[in-house]
Amino acid sequence: MIYAIALILAAVSATAGRVLGLILISIVTGWFLSYYAIKSRIFESIYVISMEIFESVPVISFFPIVLLLFVSGIGGSLGVELAVDFLVFTAVVWNIWMGEYQAFKTVPKEMVEVGENYKLTLMEKLQKVYIPFSIPRIAANLFPSVSDGFFYIAVSEVFSVGNKSFQVFGVGSVLYGYISSGNVEMIEVSLIILGLVIVLIIALLREFAKYAVSRYALDTDTPVFRRGRFNIREAARRSGIIALNPLTRLANYNRIRRSRAYTDEYYEPEARKRKRRLIPPAIGIAMLLILAYLAYLIVSSVSLSTWYYLFSVTPDLLMDLLYDYIRVAIIVLVSMFFAIFVGYYFAVNRKAEAVGIPAIQAFSAYPAPIYFPFIFLGLSLSVSSIFGYLTDEAFVLFLGFISTFYYVFYSFWMGVKAMPQEYSELMKNLDLTFTQRMRRVILPATFPYLISGISSTINSAWGGLMIGEYWPDIIGNKTLSVGHGLMKVIDVATNSGNITLAAWASFLFGIVVVFYSFFFTKKMMDLARRKYVAEEGIFSA
Amino acid sequence: MFENKYKVFENIDLTADEGKFIGLVGPSGVGKSTLLRLIGGFLKPSSGTILLEGKPVLKPSPKLVLIHQSIVTFPWMTAIQNVMLSLTPKHLPRDEAREIAARSLETVGLQGFEDLYPKEMSGGMRQRVAIARALAANPTVMLMDEPFAHLDELTAEGIRQDIYNILFNVNFPLKSVIMVSHNLTEVLELADAIYVINGSPATVVARIEVNLPRPRNPKQPDFDRYLDTLYNYLTVRRRPQ
Numbered sequence: 163m164i165y166a167i168a169l170i171l172a173a174v175s176a177t178a179g180r181v182l183g184l185i186l187i188s189i190v191t192g193w194f195l196s197y198y199a200i201k202s203r204i205f206e207s208i209y210v211i212s213m214e215i216f217e218s219v220p221v222i223s224f225f226p227i228v229l230l231l232f233v234s235g236i237g238g239s240l241g242v243e244l245a246v247d248f249l250v251f252t253a254v255v256w257n258i259w260m261g262e263y264q265a266f267k268t269v270p271k272e273m274v275e276v277g278e279n280y281k282l283t284l285m286e287k288l289q290k291v292y293i294p295f296s297i298p299r300i301a302a303n304l305f306p307s308v309s310d311g312f313f314y315i316a317v318s319e320v321f322s323v324g325n326k327s328f329q330v331f332g333v334g335s336v337l338y339g340y341i342s343s344g345n346v347e348m349i350e351v352s353l354i355i356l357g358l359v360i361v362l363i364i365a366l367l368r369e370f371a372k373y374a375v376s377r378y379a380l381d382t383d384t385p386v387f388r389r390g391r392f393n394i395r396e397a398a399r400r401s402g403i404i405a406l407n408p409l410t411r412l413a414n415y416n417r418i419r420r421s422r423a424y425t426d427e428y429y430e431p432e433a434r435k436r437k438r439r440l441i442p443p444a445i446g447i448a449m450l451l452i453l454a455y456l457a458y459l460i461v462s463s464v465s466l467s468t469w470y471y472l473f474s475v476t477p478d479l480l481m482d483l484l485y486d487y488i489r490v491a492i493i494v495l496v497s498m499f500f501a502i503f504v505g506y507y508f509a510v511n512r513k514a515e516a517v518g519i520p521a522i523q524a525f526s527a528y529p530a531p532i533y534f535p536f537i538f539l540g541l542s543l544s545v546s547s548i549f550g551y552l553t554d555e556a557f558v559l560f561l562g563f564i565s566t567f568y569y570v571f572y573s574f575w576m577g578v579k580a581m582p583q584e585y586s587e588l589m590k591n592l593d594l595t596f597t598q599r600m601r602r603v604i605l606p607a608t609f610p611y612l613i614s615g616i617s618s619t620i621n622s623a624w625g626g627l628m629i630g631e632y633w634p635d636i637i638g639n640k641t642l643s644v645g646h647g648l649m650k651v652i653d654v655a656t657n658s659g660n661i662t663l664a665a666w667a668s669f670l671f672g673i674v675v676v677f678y679s680f681f682f683t684k685k686m687m688d689l690a691r692r693k694y695v696a697e698e699g700i701f702s703a
Numbered sequence: 704m705f706e707n708k709y710k711v712f713e714n715i716d717l718t719a720d721e722g723k724f725i726g727l728v729g730p731s732g733v734g735k736s737t738l739l740r741l742i743g744g745f746l747k748p749s750s751g752t753i754l755l756e757g758k759p760v761l762k763p764s765p766k767l768v769l770i771h772q773s774i775v776t777f778p779w780m781t782a783i784q785n786v787m788l789s790l791t792p793k794h795l796p797r798d799e800a801r802e803i804a805a806r807s808l809e810t811v812g813l814q815g816f817e818d819l820y821p822k823e824m825s826g827g828m829r830q831r832v833a834i835a836r837a838l839a840a841n842p843t844v845m846l847m848d849e850p851f852a853h854l855d856e857l858t859a860e861g862i863r864q865d866i867y868n869i870l871f872n873v874n875f876p877l878k879s880v881i882m883v884s885h886n887l888t889e890v891l892e893l894a895d896a897i898y899v900i901n902g903s904p905a906t907v908v909a910r911i912e913v914n915l916p917r918p919r920n921p922k923q924p925d926f927d928r929y930l931d932t933l934y935n936y937l938t939v940r941r942r943p944q
């Protein structure tokens with residue numbers, strides 16, 4: 163028993179170590195990339211577009227291909243380990259890189275000028291100005307990144323492609339062993355230990371977030387609340403939230419961008435300056451070339467007959483994708499409903515918030531794929547008596563919901579908290595009902611937050627669908643499977659070793675998701691920035 | 704009283720009579736805005752009561768409408784939609800609500816600007832929208848928390864000259880106004896009576912009846928005398944308890 167517990171502890175530590183270590187790598191690399199991005203327009207364009215694309219394509223959909231590349235390229239357990247690490251890295255990195263980029267982009271002009279005035283070196287500027295400024299944003303982004311990291315590591319530690327099974331040491335693989343041998347006691351112990359470690363990590367992150375806000379957030383970010391002299395503590399708390407909020411600063415995005423055109427013109431030799439300026443675009447172009455070369459390798463390695471086959475199945479795949487979009491829409495609607503009612507309740511009720519928010523943060527970090535099979539086992543009969551032949555569909559939607567509701571919930575809650583204090587007073591003053599408050603004030607005021615949360619929820623919902631739509635041997639010999647769905651096609655193709663079809667389906671999916679991201683999410687974000695920035699409604703000289 | 708038992712006010716007794724514009728002045732940080740929010744029902748006093756026409760004020764209501772120091776408009780609504788917001792709880796037909804809102808805007812001098820968004824307006828115009836919105840709610844008392852603090856001096860002067868007549872317009876049932884300000888000239892230009900609060904815990908140190916003819920002008924001979932009186936009350940050092 164003691165040996166088993168030690169094994170579980172080691173496994174949980176290995177899993178948590180992978181997640182936290184990869185987050186740390188993301189943070190450090192993000193600082194340098196973000197700095198280069200704000201210094202070079204070319205690199206910035208490539209960097210931001212790449213982040214937007216990769217952020218919107220669920221990593222799990224291309225995992226089989228990545229796994230094969232690593233296994234065939236590097237081989238052995240190191241290849242599998244690196245594949246798993248790569249998957250988790252791609253799950254956590256975009257969010258953190260984007261946060262750091264936005265923070266660097268919005269460093270106040272005055273701070274940049276001070277750095278330039280004293281001729282700080284690159285490392286000094288990073289150390290004294292940019293990195294401290296990005297800390298609150300990183301602290302805020304750590305919560306979803308940890309959730310994403312645990313979610314994906316839980317499903318990647320044990321993975322099958324065709325008749326080959328791959329695994330690395332971690333709680334996922336240890337738990338898989340206990341499930342296979344039917345060791346219920348150890349399954350429970352594993353779940354409890356994992357839960358405790360996640361609660362501990364969330365508690366530490368919350369402490370770090372509080373510290374980050376108290377030490378690194380700027381007062382000047384909160385011109386609206388500083389005037390509210392009647393409740394200093396409240397104002398300080400809100401300033402923390404608004405300092406974590408990227409959208410507030412994005413309102414000033416263009417102004418700061420323009421002002422950064424001012425650069426150090428004195429003392430530095432022109433040739434050296436020119437050389438330095440060439441580095442970031444060179445990195446950007448190199449990244450593009452590597453991507454183009456990889457694409458060429460893939461296309462040229464596929465025979466003509468295979469291309470015919472892939473084109474012939476494309477209409478069916480698109481229809482399957484439509485089914486999945488309907489599922490995603492349902493998950494998003496339910497998540498929004500939850501967010502609006504529970505999020506608002508927490509935002510206006512401090513006692514409920516003090517308990518509810520940490521609980522939801524810990525719950526969302528606890529990877530759904532680990533405990534979902536037990537929910538499936540426990541509720542199968544009762545759910546089937548309600549939903550009949552749609553039982554599996556209901557379970558898949560539920561899995562999608564629990565693995566993704568957090569994003570829209572958290573965004574909405576943060577939006578309500580960051581709403582100007584004056585709006586809250588005015589709503590009370592005019593005696594508006596709940597519906598009137600929502601319709602006239604709260605939903606418009608939180609619109610930018612909602613769009614950002616909905617976008618993340620949609621992106622993450624695909625991960626839940628990918629796992630749930632076809633889950634052979636979910637527990638015992640039971641299989642969870644839906645009738646139609648592109649994620650199911652990818653799952654089945656991967657399981658049967660038809661990597662070509664899986665890759666093509668993933669590719670089509672990626673294209674649709676990117677188009678959706680550009681033509682819907684981006685337009686909505688533009689609208690949000692143009693019309694629904696609540697802070698612009700508060701005028702102060 | 705704060706949670707840490709720090710007493711903010713002691714022996715505060717204010718009266719705002721019908722048809723009177725009441726000024727509330729005090730040093731920075733003394734609790735003027737807090738007092739205004741207590742009067743409005745936004746905060747609950749740990750002891751004592753606030754009465755409106757003899758009935759206790761227990762929560763915020765449109766009868767005691769607050770005008771904020773930072774000018775509050777909703778950027779996704781036009782000027783008239785901003786004003787119509789205060790008519791929402793009444794569930795009036797849309798046309799009727801629009802008509803009342805238009806009348807309020809006209810009263811504050813914004814006829815013809817109904818369909819502008821706040822972003823398209825100056826600070827002064829935005830504050831007029833906020834005042835129109837408050838008037839449309841048909842309040843009994845209007846609470847103003849340094850309403851001109853974020854306007855440039857010329858704009859503020861312009862609104863100050865209009866405000867008394869706007870507020871006590873016969874078309875509105877407004878009975879009293881309580882305005883907090885640290886700008887003594889501004890308070891003297893507008894108020895019929897001025898309460899001076901000072902000390903820690905803060906208390907009312909004086910009520911000054913202002914008997915200057917309207918329209919008032921800082922160049923009037925007695926204006927400086929009132930200013931000196933106010934200044935003296937504000938600079939008296941009171942030992943914290």
